[in-house]
Amino acid sequence: MPDIIKLLPDSIANQIAAGEVIQRPASAVKELMENAVDAGATNIKLIIKDAGKTLIQVIDNGCGMSVIDARMSFEKHATSKIQTVDDLFAIQTLGFRGEALASIAAISQVEMKTKKIEEELGTHIIIEGSVLKEQNVIQTANGTSVSVKNLFYNVPARRNFLKSDSVETRHIIEEFIRIAMVNPGIELSMLHNGKTLFKLLISNFKQRIINLFGNQYNQRLVSVEQTTSDVCVYGFVGKPEYARKTRGEQFFFANKRFIKHAYLHHSVVAAFRELIPSDTFPLYFLFIHIDPKSIDVNIHPTKAEVNFQDNKMMYAILNSVVRKALGSHNITPSLDFEKDPAFDFSDPPKDKPIKTPTININPNYNPFNNTSQNTKTYTNFKNKNENWDTLYPEKIATSFNDINKIKPVSLTDDRGVLDINTKSTFIDNKVIQFRNQYIITSITSGILVVDQNRAHERILFEKYLNYLENNIQASQQELFPETLTFNPADYEIIKEIKDEMYQIGFRMEKFSKNSVVFTGRPADLEDLNIAESVDRMIENYRNNLSDLNQNKKTNLAKALALSAAVKKGKSLKNEEQNALLDKLFACNAPESNPDGQPVFKIIALDEIEKMFN
Ligand code: ADP
Ligand code: MG
Numbered sequence: 001m002p003d004i005i006k007l008l009p010d011s012i013a014n015q016i017a018a019g020e021v022i023q024r025p026a027s028a029v030k031e032l033m034e035n036a037v038d039a040g041a042t043n044i045k046l047i048i049k050d051a052g053k054t055l056i057q058v059i060d061n062g063c064g065m066s067v068i069d070a071r072m073s074f075e076k077h078a079t080s081k082i083q084t085v086d087d088l089f090a091i092q093t094l095g096f097r098g099e100a101l102a103s104i105a106a107i108s109q110v111e112m113k114t115k116k117i118e119e120e121l122g123t124h125i126i127i128e129g130s131v132l133k134e135q136n137v138i139q140t141a142n143g144t145s146v147s148v149k150n151l152f153y154n155v156p157a158r159r160n161f162l163k164s165d166s167v168e169t170r171h172i173i174e175e176f177i178r179i180a181m182v183n184p185g186i187e188l189s190m191l192h193n194g195k196t197l198f199k200l201l202i203s204n205f206k207q208r209i210i211n212l213f214g215n216q217y218n219q220r221l222v223s224v225e226q227t228t229s230d231v232c233v234y235g236f237v238g239k240p241e242y243a244r245k246t247r248g249e250q251f252f253f254a255n256k257r258f259i260k261h262a263y264l265h266h267s268v269v270a271a272f273r274e275l276i277p278s279d280t281f282p283l284y285f286l287f288i289h290i291d292p293k294s295i296d297v298n299i300h301p302t303k304a305e306v307n308f309q310d311n312k313m314m315y316a317i318l319n320s321v322v323r324k325a326l327g328s329h330n331i332t333p334s335l336d337f338e339k340d341p342a343f344d345f346s347d348p349p350k351d352k353p354i355k356t357p358t359i360n361i362n363p364n365y366n367p368f369n370n371t372s373q374n375t376k377t378y379t380n381f382k383n384k385n386e387n388w389d390t391l392y393p394e395k396i397a398t399s400f401n402d403i404n405k406i407k408p409v410s411l412t413d414d415r416g417v418l419d420i421n422t423k424s425t426f427i428d429n430k431v432i433q434f435r436n437q438y439i440i441t442s443i444t445s446g447i448l449v450v451d452q453n454r455a456h457e458r459i460l461f462e463k464y465l466n467y468l469e470n471n472i473q474a475s476q477q478e479l480f481p482e483t484l485t486f487n488p489a490d491y492e493i494i495k496e497i498k499d500e501m502y503q504i505g506f507r508m509e510k511f512s513k514n515s516v517v518f519t520g521r522p523a524d525l526e527d528l529n530i531a532e533s534v535d536r537m538i539e540n541y542r543n544n545l546s547d548l549n550q551n552k553k554t555n556l557a558k559a560l561a562l563s564a565a566v567k568k569g570k571s572l573k574n575e576e577q578n579a580l581l582d583k584l585f586a587c588n589a590p591e592s593n594p595d596g597q598p599v600f601k602i603i604a605l606d607e608i609e610k611m612f613n
Contacts, residue, residue: 018103025052026171031100036060051168184208238283271322460561474523
């Protein structure tokens with residue numbers, strides 16, 4: 001047998017190593033911006049084209065590099081930030097592994113211009129796929145500009161793996177926000193395809209958060225501060241009433257580094273226990289300062305995870321400071337410090353009357369008139385029969401003989417011509433609601449017990465999927481349009497799913513930066529809490545992004561169904577109970593809800609008989 005082990009050529013080894021550090025455009029943004037912060041910049045500009053796929057440029061006014069350093073910076077394990085192993089345990093900078101520029105240069109076309117303030121001229125370097133193409137002397141501003149073009153141009157498999165522009169942009173915005181939040185002393189801007197997404201002036205922490213997330217955050221935040229001999233914790237937590245169904249506004253920074261830490265997250269959430277519903281997340285922006293010796297940041301290639309020497313102590317401290325902050329907030333609910341009038345136009349003055357919104361109603365409007373093309377209310381019923389359940393809720397009929405067979409039999413071509421005179425199987429039977437949670441009735445083979453919440457989830461899910469797949473757009477105008485403001489990342493999601501939301505029946509107009517006015521809702525969901533269901537759609541969409549089995553439509557139909565369905569505990573009228581059963585068994589898959597949980601059970605006759613033997 002010949003020997004078979006070979007050393008990989010440098011080019012392949014570099015690409016493999018690069019893959020660990022740079023997974024997508026957002027990773028390059030993070031590394032370049034962190035380098036600018038480490039270089040002591042007070043002004044950093046991020047310029048992006050096509051979600052970073054074509055261009056990522058970071059321009060800073062930091063310390064710049066000498067000719068030799070500029071060339072060296074692209075070498076593997078080349079860093080100015082640590083020299084000895086001991087330094088690893090006293091890290092004050094964001095970078096230290098010396099991998100980022102080498103990795104980026106291995107998988108893109110990089111152009112760097114850099115100049116130290118004390119030097120006359122700067123250095124210009126072009127590197128493509130780790131190969132130096134050009135190096136010369138140029139006139140350039142103090143500081144450094146790095147342009148990364150055509151990321152993954154030489155790793156097609158990786159490039160193909162990138163998500164849509166809006167998804168990649170969202171990741172970039174997330175990284176930008178993380179760096180911006182913890183560096184309010186740095187002026188920052190972000191431009192995407194020529195459009196300014198952020199322009200942030202030097203400010204304090206609270207103003208920076210407000211500038212990133214919107215003015216309304218001024219009212220939402222409670223300050224947190226505690227210094228012990230080992231650690232200093234400060235920042236803000238959200239007032240309990242602003243806890244959201246969507247994750248995404250939870251930020252920990254350890255020594256100015258954004259970190260993910262499930263254990264510490266738990267400690268904050270635990271401090272909110274009993275103040276917020278269990279399925280919501282409090283918002284928090286917490287900065288931890290700790291001796292670099294007590295924290296290991298070298299456990300993850302992208303440094304997103306860290307270990308504290310004393311995790312338990314951190315847990316206890318965080319939990320107690322957050323509790324304390326919430327406690328003082330409860331005693332003095334209007335606690336609002338650092339109030340900057342420039343950012344405070346969210347609450348109207350108390351002595352001014354609030355103007356009630358007015359509405360215009362068209363008395364001649366006929367909701368069943370297809371031809372009017374009125375997009376404002378029940379619109380575009382492509383096929384009236386497809387919406388029969390909306391139009392004739394009390395007359396729905398299915399006729400099947402035995403529920404055990406499940407399939408409805410006499411709905412002509414499933415949902416085609418509906419004989420509204422056919423009597424429901426259930427109408428003659430006694431149907432009862434048990435504990436405001438189950439609908440119970442007798443069927444030939446036993447007793448049918450239906451979970452009302454899951455049943456309605458299934459019904460709505462199939463209905464919205466049908467809307468989405470068949471381009472039915474049934475919408476109902478809001479009497480009082482509701483304006484919701486999103487954080488920039490969520491706003492990107494809204495942009496991604498807006499067409500589908502339109503088809504389900506939502507009508508939205510852009511209000512101002514990151515705000516949307518909801519002028520219409522799905523036609524038959526009078527009681528829908530718009531904020532909650534939109535939150536849930538965002539959350540669901542975000543969580544399922546990587547799950548290829550769940551396409552966008554299924555995803556949204558499911559999210560809306562879950563948030564709009566009648567909950568347990570809701571008392572239903574007898575007709576509603578009947579309608580629920582009828583609609584359920586007209587579904588394609590009545591057995592389970594969209595999460596795959598069983599919707600009904602049958603207590604078989606022979607089981608009942610056994611009980612009495
Ligand atoms: P690390 O940040 O881990 O040291 P990088 O590959 O990101 O590794 O950068 C290598 C070196 O290049 C840094 O240690 C720093 O000395 C220098 N460098 C990179 N970017 C800049 C910048 N924007 N301004 C000044 N120096 C920089
Ligand atoms: Mg770096």
